[in-house]
Amino acid sequence: MEIALVFIFGLFLGSFLNVVIFRLRREETFVRGRSKCLFCSHQLHPQDLVPFFSYFYLGGKCRYCKHKFSAQYPMVELLTALSLVLVFIKVIPSDIYQATYMQWLALLNWWVAVAFLILIFVYDLKYYLVADAVVLPAAAIAFVFNLVLGMDIWKLLLACLVGAGFFLLQFVVSKGKWIGEGDIRIGLFMGALLGWPNVLLALVLSYTLGSVISIFLILGNKKKWTDRVPFGTFLTMGTFAALLYGSEIIRWYFNLFLFY
Numbered sequence: 001m002e003i004a005l006v007f008i009f010g011l012f013l014g015s016f017l018n019v020v021i022f023r024l025r026r027e028e029t030f031v032r033g034r035s036k037c038l039f040c041s042h043q044l045h046p047q048d049l050v051p052f053f054s055y056f057y058l059g060g061k062c063r064y065c066k067h068k069f070s071a072q073y074p075m076v077e078l079l080t081a082l083s084l085v086l087v088f089i090k091v092i093p094s095d096i097y098q099a100t101y102m103q104w105l106a107l108l109n110w111w112v113a114v115a116f117l118i119l120i121f122v123y124d125l126k127y128y129l130v131a132d133a134v135v136l137p138a139a140a141i142a143f144v145f146n147l148v149l150g151m152d153i154w155k156l157l158l159a160c161l162v163g164a165g166f167f168l169l170q171f172v173v174s175k176g177k178w179i180g181e182g183d184i185r186i187g188l189f190m191g192a193l194l195g196w197p198n199v200l201l202a203l204v205l206s207y208t209l210g211s212v213i214s215i216f217l218i219l220g221n222k223k224k225w226t227d228r229v230p231f232g233t234f235l236t237m238g239t240f241a242a243l244l245y246g247s248e249i250i251r252w253y254f255n256l257f258l259f260y
């Protein structure tokens with residue numbers, strides 16, 4: 001039951017994130033929801049505004065101008081819903097009445113972080129740009145949350161330093177050719193969210209994932225070696241994996257060596 005509610009909430013949050021992504025690109029404010037068609041500005045019916053389901057009910061088109069909506073909208077809504085559910089299952093005990101205040105606070109921290117991660121993920125995938133306007137606030141929010149949740153401030157600062165420093169170094173050495181300034185900010189967010197030493201794991205996972213996916217894209221002739229890759233997208237995937245399963249991955253990795 002709780003899972004179903006979380007899922008529905010996730011669909012609505014995803015719907016909001018779609019609006020944010022759209023307006024962020026156009027540098028508009030996003031205080032008002034998607035109540036008009038983005039293309040013909042026609043006022044939409046309430047039944048056109050149901051996240052995820054409206055897209056299929058309308059056949060992916062505006063009821064009035066027949067403009068095709070991007071499949072991005074239902075995909076982001078589904079992705080957000082599934083991510084919130086995964087975090088909920090991870091943080092809150094199966095009997096939710098046993099959950100402590102700290103666990104609810106941790107849930108809020110991770111849900112906010114996931115919303116930011118999805119924003120960065122889609123924005124970079126779509127526009128090859130880091131949504132700079134949201135990354136620094138995301139880092140600040142995660143930092144404060146983690147302090148309140150009892151993370152050691154020095155370890156947190158170390159994680160921020162390593163996350164941002166890792167990209168700053170590459171930025172300086174390559175004179176901005178390998179990575180963009182935005183990646184330095186993402187590194188800072190990764191540190192503030194994951195803490196030490198999880199930020200290291202996230203970096204390793206991001207690079208592994210990025211290499212594997214790039215190789216497949218190149219082999220499939222979808223990309224060339226010289227093409228740009230949406231690097232922020234890989235970073236957010238690595239961060240999400242480290243956030244959810246960091247300790248399990250580290251334990252599994254060390255067990256591999258203990259076994260031999």
Ligand SMILES: [Zn+2]
Nearest residue numbers: 037040062065
């Ligand atoms: Zn329309």
